[in-house]
Amino acid sequence: MLRVVVAAIVNDMRRAVIGLFAFLFCLAGAAPALAHTGDVTGGFIGGFAHPLFGPDHIAAMVAVGLWGAFLGPPAIFILPIVFPLVMAFGAVLGILGVPVPAVEAGIAVSAAVLGLMVALAARPPLWVAAVIVGTFAIFHGHAHGAELPSGADALAFAAGFVVATGCLHLTGIAFGLLARWPAGRIAVRAAGAVIAVAGLMFLGWLA
Amino acid sequence: MIARAWILVGAVLLLMAGEASAHPVFGITGVRGGLLHPLVVPSHVMSAMALAILIGRQPLGQAMVAVYALGLVAGLCAIAAAYVPTLAEEALLLLAAIAGLLVAWGRPLPWVVVAPLAAAAGLAIGLDSPPEAISIAEANLTLIGTALSGTAFLAVLALLASRLRRDWQRIGLRIAGSWISASAIMVLALRFAGG
Numbered sequence: 001m002l003r004v005v006v007a008a009i010v011n012d013m014r015r016a017v018i019g020l021f022a023f024l025f026c027l028a029g030a031a032p033a034l035a036h037t038g039d040v041t042g043g044f045i046g047g048f049a050h051p052l053f054g055p056d057h058i059a060a061m062v063a064v065g066l067w068g069a070f071l072g073p074p075a076i077f078i079l080p081i082v083f084p085l086v087m088a089f090g091a092v093l094g095i096l097g098v099p100v101p102a103v104e105a106g107i108a109v110s111a112a113v114l115g116l117m118v119a120l121a122a123r124p125p126l127w128v129a130a131v132i133v134g135t136f137a138i139f140h141g142h143a144h145g146a147e148l149p150s151g152a153d154a155l156a157f158a159a160g161f162v163v164a165t166g167c168l169h170l171t172g173i174a175f176g177l178l179a180r181w182p183a184g185r186i187a188v189r190a191a192g193a194v195i196a197v198a199g200l201m202f203l204g205w206l207a
Numbered sequence: 208m209i210a211r212a213w214i215l216v217g218a219v220l221l222l223m224a225g226e227a228s229a230h231p232v233f234g235i236t237g238v239r240g241g242l243l244h245p246l247v248v249p250s251h252v253m254s255a256m257a258l259a260i261l262i263g264r265q266p267l268g269q270a271m272v273a274v275y276a277l278g279l280v281a282g283l284c285a286i287a288a289a290y291v292p293t294l295a296e297e298a299l300l301l302l303a304a305i306a307g308l309l310v311a312w313g314r315p316l317p318w319v320v321v322a323p324l325a326a327a328a329g330l331a332i333g334l335d336s337p338p339e340a341i342s343i344a345e346a347n348l349t350l351i352g353t354a355l356s357g358t359a360f361l362a363v364l365a366l367l368a369s370r371l372r373r374d375w376q377r378i379g380l381r382i383a384g385s386w387i388s389a390s391a392i393m394v395l396a397l398r399f400a401g402g
Binding site for chain 2: 044077080081082084085087088089091092095096097145148153154155156158159161162163166
């Protein structure tokens with residue numbers, strides 16, 4: 001099944017994906033309409049860059065993609081759909097000031113656990129994987145929700161932030177697709193192990 | 208063909224946004240200002256994208272575009288009649304969140320669900336598009352431009368979404384729906400938290 005999906009992507013995606021990336025590039029380069037925006041740094045580019053400056057966030061997001069690719073369809077697309085939606089719920093908690101205990105530790109643990117899942121080639125039922133990913137998404141969302149800029153450009157910031165998170169998932173998925181080859185499978189599991197170790201290091205720095 | 212259409216839409220948005228930013232406020236008036244408005248306001252673009260993907264995957268897509276256009280015209284007529292809306296953008300964000308969730312859900316929907324959503328989104332975009340004109344004639348031209356541009360934008364996006372029929376393309380649309388919904392939910396929370 002995974003092989004069929006990969007073959008379909010390789011055969012069909014070229015022109016459409018190039019067009020889509022051109023579209024996104026144009027949007028990213030577009031100057032804001034100033035009547036509806038305030039601080040430019042809080043716009044799409046600011047939001048897009050925001051998750052890319054958190055190594056713990058990057059590690060966990062890539063691990064989500066790796067695990068999804070490792071599990072194959074439908075997890076390969078269910079997990080990247082579940083994560084942003086639950087992350088938004090976590091962000092709402094952060095914005096409204098609802099306390100969530102040990103947010104930073106939760107983010108570090110998310111990298112460790114998700115990396116470990118990949119390293120161990122864990123194949124739980126889809127709903128279990130979704131619950132694990134969704135639980136950690138609350139921590140990520142809470143941390144970032146508290147940092148959303150106020151003002152009319154918050155939507156552009158939030159969109160950039162969510163798209164960047166999705167791109168990190170896609171990065172993990174792209175690398176995780178190597179698992180269809182024996183050597184690639186080892187590489188993917190090794191990447192999971194590296195992320196797990198990084199997560200433990202993040203946790204150690206917090207202690 | 209689809210790739211060219213995406214490039215065309217992106218290029219048009221790029222050019223139009225560049226023009227708009229040359230003004231200290233959204234000061235372009237007349238038909239041109241109206242044409243720009245639905246294409247450069249983030250909440251309008253995102254709600255239109257979510258709704259267009261939803262409509263593009265329904266059997267009665269063209270009728271839903273017409274319903275959206277009716278809602279849009281109704282909202283613009285209310286603005287022309289000097290109605291001052293409150294919470295129009297918040298309503299639009301809520302509708303974007305709902306439409307995004309339905310897209311992410313990925314199931315066929317009855318028209319009784321999609322049609323009210325399309326009408327409400329059109330109405331909210333219309334109510335959130337007050338012209339910044341100094342004369343009534345110019346304001347009316349701006350509203351006409353908004354009606355044309357808003358309807359055309361949704362129709363083009365819905366057409367593009369309807370052309371994406373392969374499995375991985377449908378998955379991509381569902382992921383895009385989840386992104387739009389997540390963004391809208393976060394900003395809604397921010398608005399109601401007083402941000």
